[in-house]
Amino acid sequence: MSTGNAAATWTGRGAAVPTRIVLLRHGQSPLSVERRYSGRGNPELTELGRAQADAAATAVAARYPEAAAVISSPLARAFSTAGAVGTALGLPVEVDDGFIETDFGAWEGLTFREAAEQDPDVHATWLGDPTTAPPQGESFADVETRVSGALQGVLDRHAGSTVVLVSHVTPIKTVLKLALDAGPSLLFRMHLDLACLSVVDFWSDGGASVRLVNETSYLP
Numbered sequence: 001m002s003t004g005n006a007a008a009t010w011t012g013r014g015a016a017v018p019t020r021i022v023l024l025r026h027g028q029s030p031l032s033v034e035r036r037y038s039g040r041g042n043p044e045l046t047e048l049g050r051a052q053a054d055a056a057a058t059a060v061a062a063r064y065p066e067a068a069a070v071i072s073s074p075l076a077r078a079f080s081t082a083g084a085v086g087t088a089l090g091l092p093v094e095v096d097d098g099f100i101e102t103d104f105g106a107w108e109g110l111t112f113r114e115a116a117e118q119d120p121d122v123h124a125t126w127l128g129d130p131t132t133a134p135p136q137g138e139s140f141a142d143v144e145t146r147v148s149g150a151l152q153g154v155l156d157r158h159a160g161s162t163v164v165l166v167s168h169v170t171p172i173k174t175v176l177k178l179a180l181d182a183g184p185s186l187l188f189r190m191h192l193d194l195a196c197l198s199v200v201d202f203w204s205d206g207g208a209s210v211r212l213v214n215e216t217s218y219l220p
Contacts, residue, residue, distance in 0.1 A: 018201035027052035039104035052195035059218035061088035068161035082166035098150025101168035105137025179208035
C-alpha cells in the first residue's frame, strides 16, 4: 500500500515517506467488562477479547502487510493481542515498557464512582489537571513524558516504515494528542473502544497526520 496521500502532497511532503504508526488497543479483559480502572494490574484477555484480537490481527495484516514491526506494552492483555497480530504478519513482538498503561495506584480495580467516593477532592482535580496523580499512582503528564520518549524511539528505529503498536487507552490517546498538538482535554473527550484501530503518519520534520481513529468495523 502506498504511503503517499493528499495531505502529504499539499503540505509539500509528497516526496517524503512518513513513519506510519498503526495503534491497536488490546481486546477485552475482565476489568474492561466491569468498567474498572485497569492500569498496572495484569488480567488476561477474556474469550471475547481473544476473538477481538484475532479479528483485529486479520484486519491489520490485510490492510498493512508492509508492516515492519509489532511493538507491545508488556501487560498480558496487550501482549496477547500483539501476539495475534505478530502471527498474522509473520513478525516477532517487541516489548516496550514505555507504552504500558497508566499506573492508577489506589484506584486500580475501582469503578469511576468508587474512586470518586474514595478520594473525592483528588479525583475531581485529576479530571482537569494532567499533573495530578491518583494516590500512589502516575499523572497523565508523567505518562506523556514516557510515551513521548518511547514514541520517538520507535520513530528513530523504524523511520519510513509501518509499525503496529499495541497498547492501552491512555498511551494511545497520548500518541494521538501529540500528533494533533492538542490540549489535555483530549484525554477525557475522546473515546476508544476495545480492539480499535487508529493510525497516524509522522514525518521526519515533526509534522503528523491523524488518518484514522477508533475503527472497529472488523470486530465480531
